[in-house]
Amino acid sequence: MSELKIVVCDDEEFYRSEIDKLVSVFGNEYNIDIETVLYDDMTRLVDDMLHHNIVYDILLLDIDMPQCSGIEAARHIRQKYSDVVICFITSHERYALSAFEVDAIGYVVKPVKYYDIKKQLEKARILVEYRKNADEADKKFLTVLVARKTEIIDLDKVVYIEKRRNQCVFHLYDGEILCYDTLKNVYNKLNKDKFMFSHQGYIANFDHIKEVRKNVICFGNNMEIPVSRKYHNMIETKHLDKIYRLRKRM
Secondary structure, three states: OEEEEEEEEEHHHHHHHHHHHHHHHHHHHOOOOOOOOOEEEHHHHHHHHOOOOOOOOOEEEEEOOOOOOOOHHHHHHHHHHOOEEEEEOOOHHHHHHHHHHHHOOEEEEEEOHHHHHHHHHHHHHHHHHHHHHHHHHHEEEEEEEEEEEEEEEEEEHEEEEEEEOOOEEEEEEEEEEEOOOHHHHHHOOOOOOOEEEEEOOEEHHHHHOEEEEEOOOEEEEEEEEOOOHHHHHHHHHHHHHHHHHHHHOO
């Protein structure tokens, strides 16, 4: 994704500044260029979008604002921009139901913590990518069933996938996601140039492979999986070819 245009609208300067900093941290972590626009007046934001045709990708709106609340603003904005991604910032969880009535992706409770805003921005980023280029987004994300709800997985972050009975575990460098599906079904949905079986119970993300040994594939951070004789030569050859091509570019 080239750039995200994100609005932070809050009448308190402290929270505008804090959220702006957290959005910047998110951009650095995910290597995304983010243009953040700060508003202290909800009516001005509505006017800019409805009457001056200024378009944004994501709106982070404080609910409890003077003159015009975040909920009211969202209702007006939705009349013209049905697909803009909206997330609310609030001091009170009692507004949660109203947030979903205007099709918001969620809400973050003050004082805002990075983990909470990151979780919402991750969802928002995926929705924006689907809106801009659905075909490319289908290659980058996978929708799975997790604990009776659907979740979208960023496949670039998946290091490897492991079979665990009739379930699959997606291993990331910073955690894991367990879904209710078979490894075979998951493999059929993946890009075969990027994801490959290393063993009957494991699928490796080729982009994360650091070393191919006799019996294991190493990803770094003490993460490794078995590789069987059936797949070893193919994966090793492809990995060595990648190293060769990278060295030629230097």
